[in-house]
Amino acid sequence: MQSLQAIYSDGSDSQLESIINRSTTRSDGSTKKGNIDLSTFFRYKIPHSSDMLLASARVEYDTQKEQLWDDYNVAYGYNRDTQLPESSTIRRNFTDNSPNHNLGLEGLLGYTFRLKGMVFNIGYEYTFHNRERDSYMYALDRLADMGVYGSLPSDYISAFDPGNSFTSSLWENCHSGSAGIQYSRGLNTPKFLLIKIGAKVGALHSRLNYYSDGMFYPVRRTSCITTVASTDAVFGYTLDRTKDGGQYNDLHYQYMLDTDTPDLLHMVDVTDTSDPLNIDLGNPDLKNALRHRHSFRWSTRPASGRYNNTLLLDASHTSDALARGYAYDINTGVRYNRTYNVDGNYTLNGTNTFSLKFGHRQQFTLSSTTEAGKVHSVDMVGVIDGSVTIDPTPSKVDTRTLGERLQLTWQIGRQSLSLNGKVTDRHTSSTREGFADINATHYNYGMTGQFALPGGLGIGTDFTFYTRRGYGVRELDTTDAVWNARISYTPRGGRWVFTVDAFDILHRLSNVSYAVTATGRTVTVTNTLPRYILASVQYRFNINPRQR
Numbered sequence: 001m002q003s004l005q006a007i008y009s010d011g012s013d014s015q016l017e018s019i020i021n022r023s024t025t026r027s028d029g030s031t032k033k034g035n036i037d038l039s040t041f042f043r044y045k046i047p048h049s050s051d052m053l054l055a056s057a058r059v060e061y062d063t064q065k066e067q068l069w070d071d072y073n074v075a076y077g078y079n080r081d082t083q084l085p086e087s088s089t090i091r092r093n094f095t096d097n098s099p100n101h102n103l104g105l106e107g108l109l110g111y112t113f114r115l116k117g118m119v120f121n122i123g124y125e126y127t128f129h130n131r132e133r134d135s136y137m138y139a140l141d142r143l144a145d146m147g148v149y150g151s152l153p154s155d156y157i158s159a160f161d162p163g164n165s166f167t168s169s170l171w172e173n174c175h176s177g178s179a180g181i182q183y184s185r186g187l188n189t190p191k192f193l194l195i196k197i198g199a200k201v202g203a204l205h206s207r208l209n210y211y212s213d214g215m216f217y218p219v220r221r222t223s224c225i226t227t228v229a230s231t232d233a234v235f236g237y238t239l240d241r242t243k244d245g246g247q248y249n250d251l252h253y254q255y256m257l258d259t260d261t262p263d264l265l266h267m268v269d270v271t272d273t274s275d276p277l278n279i280d281l282g283n284p285d286l287k288n289a290l291r292h293r294h295s296f297r298w299s300t301r302p303a304s305g306r307y308n309n310t311l312l313l314d315a316s317h318t319s320d321a322l323a324r325g326y327a328y329d330i331n332t333g334v335r336y337n338r339t340y341n342v343d344g345n346y347t348l349n350g351t352n353t354f355s356l357k358f359g360h361r362q363q364f365t366l367s368s369t370t371e372a373g374k375v376h377s378v379d380m381v382g383v384i385d386g387s388v389t390i391d392p393t394p395s396k397v398d399t400r401t402l403g404e405r406l407q408l409t410w411q412i413g414r415q416s417l418s419l420n421g422k423v424t425d426r427h428t429s430s431t432r433e434g435f436a437d438i439n440a441t442h443y444n445y446g447m448t449g450q451f452a453l454p455g456g457l458g459i460g461t462d463f464t465f466y467t468r469r470g471y472g473v474r475e476l477d478t479t480d481a482v483w484n485a486r487i488s489y490t491p492r493g494g495r496w497v498f499t500v501d502a503f504d505i506l507h508r509l510s511n512v513s514y515a516v517t518a519t520g521r522t523v524t525v526t527n528t529l530p531r532y533i534l535a536s537v538q539y540r541f542n543i544n545p546r547q548r
Contacts, residue, residue, distance in 0.1 A: 176202025228257035317346035325380025414452035440470035
């Protein structure tokens with residue numbers, strides 16, 4: 001922090017030439033919320049049949065009053081063309097977001113009946129949503145004396161900023177119909193089949209009235225909402241190849257489809273300049289996004305239960321995904337943000353989990369989890385260099401991961417000891433100009449134990465090394481030894497439990513965490529204590545009715 005402040009206050013010419021901008025941001029706020037949520041459910045069985053009539057209703061209302069303070073102090077570096085320092089910006093914004101109201105209504109009417117061994121259900125659903133949102137911003141830096149941070153000057157009304165203030169009213173009505181079918185055969189037998197299919201199609205009518213800076217921006221939209229909430233196919237069978245009852249197998253496939261509609265506020269063609277380094281723009285041409293997901297699972301185990309294995313394959317892809325893209329000004333560091341529709345986002349994942357019990361008393365358990373995955377992420381990135389502007393184009397990043405986790409556990413009665421190890425290899429690449437590929441490996445290894453001692457005492461501990469290599473950055477290529485422990489005491493009777501937990505005994509953790517996402521690097525600072533001791537007291541009791 002001291003180094004940053006020194007560069008900010010009186011950096012040398014060589015330092016300033018290598019810095020795009022230096023910024024300090026301070027934000028505070030207060031929020032008051034209120035919420036009411038009422039719901040009811042009705043079910044009626046038709047006499048002399050297995051048919052069922054279902055109905056439900058829900059009303060939800062919330063209100064919020066919010067006041068925000070934002071200080072921006074931005075000092076730009078040297079302009080590469082003129083070799084002169086850019087101008088500085090000092091801003092203080094006070095924003096009053098009130099009143100903000102949300103009202104939601106939901107109603108459902110459904111009917112379930114059986115026909116030739118199959119279960120059918122049909123339904124109609126209506127939802128209504130009203131959102132009233134007002135936001136008034138005051139640029140206090142425009143005053144002759146903007147006063148003390150956190151306190152409004154007496155003449156703050158004269159600093160009203162109509163271009164970054166708005167009032168909006170959103171109305172949404174959705175009518176949808178649903179249908180489903182379930183077919184089963186041979187449940188609770190060595191060979192069974194279960195098929196479920198459920199889908200919903202609806203029409204969403206949206207209307208937004210948006211007022212800003214004396215202008216009216218209406219947005220009208222009708223969307224077709226398609227949802228496949230549950231498409232399952234489960235098939236189970238037994239292979240009589242063992243002497244102890246056969247080999248059980250379950251096959252399961254599931255498909256889901258969901259529609260994601262854009263926030264109409266992102267479709268209003270206005271410009272928000274309240275943050276000098278992040279300018280928000282609207283996009284009136286947004287489309288709905290469709291998310292598809294396929295899931296396959298195969299589980300196998302013998303009747304003895306000595307081992308089991310589960311293979312899970314997952315795939316998802318999104319068409320017209322809603323992505324927050326930007327154009328970056330390389331001279332000032334200002335980002336011009338806008339929501340876009342992009343194609344090409346998909347994920348592929350495979351996980352195999354194996355567990356084996358062995359030993360004279362089967363006191364040992366060996367577990368293995370093998371993982372492989374690929375994520376293809378698409379964003380929109382553009383560049384602004386003086387008078388030259390390259391419009392945002394798709395930025396594609398591929399991340400491949402391979403991982404293996406092993407655990408050996410010894411357990412007799414209430415005593416247990418485990419050895420754990422996990423390794424994950426990551427490769428991230430992109431064809432984007434200037435992108436540095438990442439080849440990194442994470443290692444986690446250690447042990448955990450749970451021991452019950454005489455006199456109601458109990459001890460638990462875990463000791464793990466967390467190692468990261470391959471990033472080429474000191475903050476990321478780290479090895480941390482984390483030791484946690486617990487001591488508990490349970491007097492005779494078992495009603496009282498006294499516990500003392502100690503976290504990060506070696507004091508190796510920090511409240512600053514570094515992580516690399518699918519498209520870049522992030523640094524997070526949390527206002528927490530990684531190292532602490534927690535004492536707790538627990539009292540257990542049961543109250544049973546006299547009559548059941």
